[in-house]
Every structure is written in C-alpha cells, then in structure tokens.
Amino acid sequence: MAGEQLALTVLMGLLLVGVAALLTRIEDWQAYTPFGGGSVTGEETSYGHSEKPGGVIRWLTTVDHKDIGILYGAYALVAFAVGGIMVMIMRLELLFPAEDFITTGFYNSLLTSHGITMLFLFGTPIIAAFGNYFVPLLIGADDMAFPRINAIAFWLLPPGALLVWGGFLIPGIAPAQTSWTMYAPLSVEQTHLGADLMIIGLHLTGVSATMGAINFIATIFTERADDVSWANLDIFSWTMLTQSGLILFAFPLLGSALVMLLLDRNLGTLFFAVEGGSPILWQHLFWFFGHPEVYILVLPPMGLVSYIIPRFAGRKLFGFKFVVYSTLAIGVLSFGVWAHHMFTTGLDPRLQASFMAVSLAIAIPSAVKTFNWITTMWNGKIKLATPMLFCIGFVANFIIGGVTGVFLAAVPVDRLLHDTYYVVGHFHYVIMGAIAFAIFAGIYYWFPIYTGRMYQKSLAKMHFWLTMIGTNLTFFGMLILGYLGMPRRYATYNITIGPIDAITLLHQLATVGAVVLLIGQIIFVWNIVSSWREGRRVENGDPWNLKDDDLYSREFHWFDERLDDDLALADGGDEDKAMTDGGEESTDVDSERQ
Amino acid sequence: MAEQADVGDRFPTASPWPLFVAVGFTVTELGLFIGIFPVAVAGVLLFGASVAGILTEAEYVGHLWKTMGVFGAVLAAIGLAMVVYGGGVGVEAALGAIDAPNVVGNRLVSRGLAVGAAGIILAVTAATGELLEPAR
Ligand code: HEM
Numbered sequence: 221m222a223g224e225q226l227a228l229t230v231l232m233g234l235l236l237v238g239v240a241a242l243l244t245r246i247e248d249w250q251a252y253t254p255f256g257g258g259s260v261t262g263e264e265t266s267y268g269h270s271e272k273p274g275g276v277i278r279w280l281t282t283v284d285h286k287d288i289g290i291l292y293g294a295y296a297l298v299a300f301a302v303g304g305i306m307v308m309i310m311r312l313e314l315l316f317p318a319e320d321f322i323t324t325g326f327y328n329s330l331l332t333s334h335g336i337t338m339l340f341l342f343g344t345p346i347i348a349a350f351g352n353y354f355v356p357l358l359i360g361a362d363d364m365a366f367p368r369i370n371a372i373a374f375w376l377l378p379p380g381a382l383l384v385w386g387g388f389l390i391p392g393i394a395p396a397q398t399s400w401t402m403y404a405p406l407s408v409e410q411t412h413l414g415a416d417l418m419i420i421g422l423h424l425t426g427v428s429a430t431m432g433a434i435n436f437i438a439t440i441f442t443e444r445a446d447d448v449s450w451a452n453l454d455i456f457s458w459t460m461l462t463q464s465g466l467i468l469f470a471f472p473l474l475g476s477a478l479v480m481l482l483l484d485r486n487l488g489t490l491f492f493a494v495e496g497g498s499p500i501l502w503q504h505l506f507w508f509f510g511h512p513e514v515y516i517l518v519l520p521p522m523g524l525v526s527y528i529i530p531r532f533a534g535r536k537l538f539g540f541k542f543v544v545y546s547t548l549a550i551g552v553l554s555f556g557v558w559a560h561h562m563f564t565t566g567l568d569p570r571l572q573a574s575f576m577a578v579s580l581a582i583a584i585p586s587a588v589k590t591f592n593w594i595t596t597m598w599n600g601k602i603k604l605a606t607p608m609l610f611c612i613g614f615v616a617n618f619i620i621g622g623v624t625g626v627f628l629a630a631v632p633v634d635r636l637l638h639d640t641y642y643v644v645g646h647f648h649y650v651i652m653g654a655i656a657f658a659i660f661a662g663i664y665y666w667f668p669i670y671t672g673r674m675y676q677k678s679l680a681k682m683h684f685w686l687t688m689i690g691t692n693l694t695f696f697g698m699l700i701l702g703y704l705g706m707p708r709r710y711a712t713y714n715i716t717i718g719p720i721d722a723i724t725l726l727h728q729l730a731t732v733g734a735v736v737l738l739i740g741q742i743i744f745v746w747n748i749v750s751s752w753r754e755g756r757r758v759e760n761g762d763p764w765n766l767k768d769d770d771l772y773s774r775e776f777h778w779f780d781e782r783l784d785d786d787l788a789l790a791d792g793g794d795e796d797k798a799m800t801d802g803g804e805e806s807t808d809v810d811s812e813r814q
Numbered sequence: 815m816a817e818q819a820d821v822g823d824r825f826p827t828a829s830p831w832p833l834f835v836a837v838g839f840t841v842t843e844l845g846l847f848i849g850i851f852p853v854a855v856a857g858v859l860l861f862g863a864s865v866a867g868i869l870t871e872a873e874y875v876g877h878l879w880k881t882m883g884v885f886g887a888v889l890a891a892i893g894l895a896m897v898v899y900g901g902g903v904g905v906e907a908a909l910g911a912i913d914a915p916n917v918v919g920n921r922l923v924s925r926g927l928a929v930g931a932a933g934i935i936l937a938v939t940a941a942t943g944e945l946l947e948p949a950r
C-alpha cells in the first residue's frame with residue numbers, strides 16, 4: 221500500500237540524513253595528518269602514507285592511486301575467478317551432446333553472465349588497475365589528477381558486479397538470458413528481473429569506466445613531471461591515453477543505449493521496437509560501442525607487451541614512433557568498423573563493402589605492432605623470464621586471433637562463419653590468448669613493486685605453459701568447430717546431421733583445454749597469494765637487471781627510492797613493510813634474477 | 815616537511831565520500847528504473863547529500879548546506895515537472911502512482927514523485943542545517 225511505502229520512505233530518509241550528518245562530522249579526516257598527531261596507526265614516513273586511517277577503513281576511504289590500483293586488481297581477479305567458474309560449468313555441460321546436468325536456460329544465463337563478467341568486470345578493471353598504479357609512477361605524477369573521482373569510479377564497480385550477478389544471487393528471480401550483446405527484441409521482451417539488474421549493473425560499470433578515462437586523460441596531460449615530454453612518454457601511458465580517448469567516445473554511448481533499453485523494458489518507450497526505432501538500431505548503437513570496446517581492451521595490453529618485451533630482449537623497442545602511431549591509428553579506425561558484426565542483417569551491400577574495407581585496413585596498424593615486437597626480439601639477448609614468456613605467448617596468439625579476424629572481416633567468409641564457433645575462437649584468441657597473457661606478464665613483471673617480494677619462478681613457468689597449452693587446445697578446437705558449422709550459444713549439440721563425431725570430439729578437446737586452463741589459474745592464484753604473503757623480499761631496486769642494458773625506468777627508480785626509505789626508517793603505514801632492515805637477505809636476490 | 819604538506823594538500827589520501835556517492839548512485843538507478851519508491855528516494859537522498867559533501871570537502875564549493883539546498887531545489891523542480899508532465903497532480907493520483915509505479919500512466923509520475931520528494935527532503939535538511947550550524 222502507498223501508506224506503507226511512504227512510511228518506509230520516511231524511515232529510510234531519516235536514517236540517511238542521520239548517516240550524512242554523522243559523515244559531515246567525521247569528515248575531517250585531516251585529523252589523520254601528521255600535524256594532527258594522535259592517530260592510531262599513522263606514523264611519519266618520508267613518502268606521505270601517514271595520513272591514511274588504518275584497517276578496513278583505510279581501504280574504504282582511500283583515494284591514493286596505488287591503493288585504488290590494488291583494489292581494482294583484487295576486484296578484477298575475483299571477477300576473473302567467477303567468470304571462469306561459470307564457463308567451466310558450461311564446458312562440462314558441453315562434454316556430451318545432450319542436455320546433461322544443467323538446463324538450457326541456465327546455460328544461457330551462464331553464457332550471458334560469463335561474457336559480461338569477463339569483459340566489463342575483469343577486462344576493463346584489470347587494465348584500470350595497472351593504469352592507476354603505474355601511470356602516475358611512469359609519468360612522475362604525485363597522484364591521479366582527480367583522486368576522489370578515481371575512488372568513486374572504483375566504488376561503482378562492486379555494486380555493479382553484485383547487480384550483474386544479481387539474477388544468480390537473489391533467490392526467486394531469473395537471471396538474464398540475453399547474451400552479452402543484449403539484442404532487441406529478446407532483451408526488451410525478456411521479463412526476468414535479473415535482466416534489469418544486469419543492465420543497471422552494466423550501466424554502473426560504464427559510468428565507472430568513463431570517470432576513470434577522464435581521469436587518465438587529465439592526468440597524462442597535466443600531471444607529467446617536467447622531464448616527461450610527449451616525445452619520451454612511455455608506451456604504456458600512450459596506450460592508456462588512447463584507450464581513455466576511446467572510452468570517452470564509446471562508453472557514454474553504451475550508457476545511453478542501456479538507459480534506452482531500460483526505458484523500453486520498464487517505462488513503455490519504443491526505442492528498439494519494430495514500430496519504433498527498430499531492433500536494428502540496438503545493434504548499431506551496441507556495436508558502435510562494442511567494436512571500440514574490443515580495442516579498449518586490447519590497446520593497454522599491447523602497451524604492456526611493447527613495454528616489457530624490450531626489457532627482456534636487451535634493447536629498445538624497435539620503431540617506437542610507429543608503435544605509437546599505430547596505436548593512434550587503431551584508435552581512430554576502430555570507430556569505423558562496427559557493422560562488420562552486422563553483415564548478415566541485410567545491410568546495404570555498398571555499406572557492407574565499405575565496412576569490410578575499413579575492417580581490413582585496421583589489420584595494418586595491428587600488423588605494424590606485431591612486426592615491431594618481432595623485430596625487437598630479433599637477435600636480441602632474450603631472457604625467458606615469466607613476463608617475457610607471456611609476452612611471446614601474446615604475440616603468437618595475437619597473430620592467430622588477428623588473422624582469423626581478417627578472414628571474418630571479408631563479407632563472403634563472414635556469411636559462412638557468422639554466429640559459429642569460429643567467431644568464438646577468433647575473439648578468445650585475442651581476449652584470452654593475448655589480453656589475458658599481457659595482463660599476466662604485467663602482474664609478474666611488476667610483482668616486486670607492489671608487493672616488495674618476488675613470485676615463485678617455477679610455479680610461474682608452470683602457469684605459463686598450462687595457460688598456453690590450454691588456450692590453444694580450447695580455442696583452436698573452436699576454430700575447427702566453426703568450420704564444421706557448429707553454431708555458437710547452444711547448450712547442446714545432439715543433432716542428427718553433419719559430422720557429429722568430429723564435433724563431439726572437438727567439444728571434448730575444448731573442455732579438456734579448459735580444465736588445463738583451470739589448473740594453470742589455480743597455480744597462478746596460489747603463487748600470487750603465497751608469494752605476496754611470504755615470498756622472498758626484493759632488496760634490490762633493479763630486480764630485472766635493467767641497468768645493464770640501459771633500460772632502467774621510472775617506476776623501478778621510484779621503487780628503489782622507497783626501498784631506501786624503508787631501510788632508513790620503519791614504515792608504520794602498513795604492517796608487512798614493518799621490517800626496518802632487510803639487509804641480511806640481499807644475498808638471495810641474485811638467485812631471483814632470471 | 816614543507817614539501818610533504820604540499821603534496822598532502824593537493825592530494826588527499828583518504829575521503830569518506832566516494833563510497834557513498836557510488837552507493838547513492840547505484841540505489842538511485844535501482845529505485846528509479848525498477849520503480850520502487852522508497853528505494854528511489856533513499857538513493858537520491860544519499861547521492862545528493864554525498865555529492866554536496868564531496869564537493870565541499872574538495873573545496874570546489876564553499877558551503878555544504880547551500881550546495882545541498884540548491885541541489886535539493888533543482889531536484890524538486892525536476893521531480894515536480896515530471897509529475898505535472900505525467901499528469902499525476904493531486905493526492906489521489908500521487909498515492910496511486912506510488913502504489914502501482916509500473917502501470918501505464920503512473921510510470922513517469924511515480925519516478926517524478928520520488929525525485930521530487932527526495933529533493934524536498936534534501937532542501938529541508940539543508941535549511942535546518944543552515945539554521946543550526948551556519949558555519950558549514
Ligand atoms: C585484426 C583486427 C580484427 C578484425 C579485422 C576483426 C574482425 C571481426 C569480425 C568481422 C567479427 C564478426 C564476426 C561475426 O560475428 O560474424 C569479429 C568478432 C569479434 N571480435 Fe574481432 N576482429 C579483430 C580484432 C579483434 C580484437 C583485437 C578483439 C578483442 C580485443 C576482437 C574481439 C571480437 C569479439 C569479442 C567478437 C565477437 C562479438 C560477438 O559477436 O559476440 N576482435 N571480429
């Protein structure tokens with residue numbers, strides 16, 4: 221009844237005003253400043269961590285770019301695990317042709333949630349994690365340009381994830397079954413409350429990405445140290461800048477389209493109805509966002525690879541300028557190819573031809589990068605440490621992912637392969653085989669910086685090989701499945717025509733690959749967690765011997781200074797750095813060098 | 815130390831507001847899109863109050879209560895406009911809309927009422943605050 225609702229509202233209102241009043245009261249966190257003294261945990265250090273409150277409150281209130289980077293990273297890895305478990309259930313269901321142990325409806329829900337989780341809750345945030353932690357260090361900034369906006373952007377993500385997964389978490393409501401592309405009319409007509417929650421959650425993550433992007437752009441433009449010019453800006457920051465530009469144009473559009481979808485669903489508008497704006501309008505809006513989104517996901521990982529490969533090849537990045545130009549070229553072109561996802565919708569053939577041309581053209585800057593990576597390694601002093609292994613894996617997998625993309629961009633080929641497993645194989649080669657690999661490379665490469673410790677080398681190598689083998693088993697199998705005509709997004713394949721035996725075998729191969737991947741990732745998590753807690757301390761500001769080849773860089777310089785500070789005086793801010801003097805362990809460092 | 819203070823000044827290391835801004839925004843969207851009146855009001859309130867809070871803390875604006883008051887007034891105006899445009903003027907119509915927010919004819923009105931109500935509460939809170947504590 222309206223009365224009840226109003227009573228509830230008044231109650232909530234009072235509660236909130238109370239909370240707000242309380243907050244304005246304790247708002248003076250400045251009581252934590254060194255000058256205020258008297259804080260529980262704050263002790264003076266020479267690099268300004270002292271103002272942070274302690275414990276959980278520190279993490280809930282932090283606006284420090286490094287803390288926020290860690291929060292993003294932790295969040296993204298949790299999402300990676302959730303999305304991974306979802307897809308494991310799907311792959312097990314696909315082990316045999318029939319509907320075995322989950323319903324097709326549940327399969328569809330998992331499929332939808334897996335895609336959204338991996339792209340929006342893992343991919344975009346993990347890149348923001350690297351960006352937040354390292355861009356300010358790489359460009360010599362004290363922090364991001366807008367620290368509070370940075371924190372808001374992060375805090376939009378956990379509610380976003382809960383909403384995206386809401387259909388599974390809240391008993392009694394059905395999760396969305398729209399697939400990640402949310403095509404109308406299905407997405408408008410599906411009554412599941414889970415779909416509304418998912419769309420709202422997705423909208424939140426979009427707002428978050430946009431805020432983050434504005435912050436990166438402002439930071440890279442205005443906060444660079446005096447000696448960091450456009451000419452010597454590092455390659456990772458270049459890709460973050462370009463990516464942020466793409467986000468700025470792509471995500472607000474997704475946000476608007478999602479709002480239109482919500483209005484169609486709940487307020488009776490007709491944006492995507494046949495008698496209104498037409499369902500095809502959704503596809504145009506979605507892919508105008510969607511294609512740039514794949515480059516939003518791939519550019520910073522490409523930056524990571526361009527940044528890391530030279531450091532294990534003992535020489536500078538070959539053709540640095542052209543790597544930057546190709547980044548910018550991809551950024552621009554990526555907005556001109558969206559209809560290659562719509563070749564089978566009855567688009568005017570002249571338009572199809574032009575979208576085909578631009579899509580083929582975008583392969584050129586991608587190839588420029590690939591050749592630059594290969595040339596950088598050519599005749600170099602290759603050190604096969606884990607970060608480098610993942611970078612080489614990136615290049616290998618990206619070539620397969622890219623070439624299959626070029627095939628798909630050709631209209632006649634796409635007619636055959638559209639909506640088959642070939643497409644699934646194509647984009648997983650890029651997303652898992654390349655993007656995730658670069659992320660792993662970054663996690664291992666900078667591990668000493670954000671943990672002060674070294675990971676376990678042999679576990680890391682196992683992680684690499686299992687991931688490399690698993691990825692190729694799973695996704696190469698999918699490419700062949702696609703050639704055999706197996707359509708994507710089905711929970712079953714108990715068909716009576718076609719090469720059924722081969723299809724079954726390839727599906728089983730893909731599932732075996734997925735299990736191999738899972739084992740690899742369990743090793744990864746174990747390695748990260750245990751090394752973070754008790755790995756060997758890194759006492760040397762140059763754990764990768766970059767100085768030998770004159771490739772030492774700003775973030776390790778910063779790390780080195782911090783090590784010196786730690787030796788000079790005890791750090792009160794956070795307990796695992798409390799060691800005042802680790803000098804006796806320095807002899808171990810050599811054995812960590814790979 | 816002087817250099818330190820500088821950095822601390824420009825770059826705060828902690829703020830209570832971002833979390834609340836984010837949660838407020840989330841709850842607002844949930845309430846407004848799905849159409850749950852109390853949730854929508856709560857969301858707008860939390861969002862409005864924390865935006866006023868964070869702006870004051872960051873010194874983008876000088877006065878907490880004034881900011882909150884202006885914010886509330888604007889929201890109240892928007893809400894009222896939605897109600898009028900949706901044809902929901904009158905106690906009967908308003909209560910009906912809150913009761914059945916997703917019925918044709920009530921959709922806009924119910925959302926408008928939520929925004930408007932939250933705006934008014936914000937404005938009143940701000941006025942009270944100004945009376946009790948004019949310094950902020
Ligand atoms: C070398 C440049 C690339 C070209 C020419 C290309 C081309 C294509 C084409 C034509 C399709 C549509 C296939 C179909 O549905 O019939 C497609 C799908 C897709 N591509 Fe690519 N691609 C390229 C690179 C990438 C990259 C770098 C990523 C990821 C970061 C990516 C991710 C995807 C995804 C996610 C889909 C499937 C979307 C869906 O329907 O769910 N592609 N690609």
Ligand SMILES: [Cu+2]
Pocket residue numbers: 510511514557558560561
């Ligand atoms: Cu595309």
